[in-house]
Amino acid sequence: MTETTPGHFPDQVGIDAYGNSGFRFAEMSHRGSLLCLPTGMLGWSVATPAEITLESLAPVLTAADDIDVLMIGLGHDITGLSPDVRAALREQGIIVEAITTGSAVRTYNVLLAEHRAVAAALIAVDKVR
Numbered sequence: 423m424t425e426t427t428p429g430h431f432p433d434q435v436g437i438d439a440y441g442n443s444g445f446r447f448a449e450m451s452h453r454g455s456l457l458c459l460p461t462g463m464l465g466w467s468v469a470t471p472a473e474i475t476l477e478s479l480a481p482v483l484t485a486a487d488d489i490d491v492l493m494i495g496l497g498h499d500i501t502g503l504s505p506d507v508r509a510a511l512r513e514q515g516i517i518v519e520a521i522t523t524g525s526a527v528r529t530y531n532v533l534l535a536e537h538r539a540v541a542a543a544l545i546a547v548d549k550v551r
Contacts, residue, residue: 489540490539
């Protein structure tokens, strides 16, 4: 079983806002963490960096052929990803940038606007810093 809930939006779109424990995109509001994939925007049950596992990233690995860069938003603090997660993503040819959620949202939006093959795994934050 993967760590996602049904898609909230069938297309990949930019993030309009983040904070208050969620995200806004496509005139919608989503509470909780979020996966932004070429196949659409999905709820993600990860709440802390420690919960980022190969299982929780299964939808990313499934879409790996359509992803060059994965922006991982770790909340407010930058921590390391487990070596097995990094290795599995590298094996799929995915470049990983694990940074704060705010930085990940901004970079994701820029790369998406440039029509790059980007995806994001974003941990929701309460307050924007």
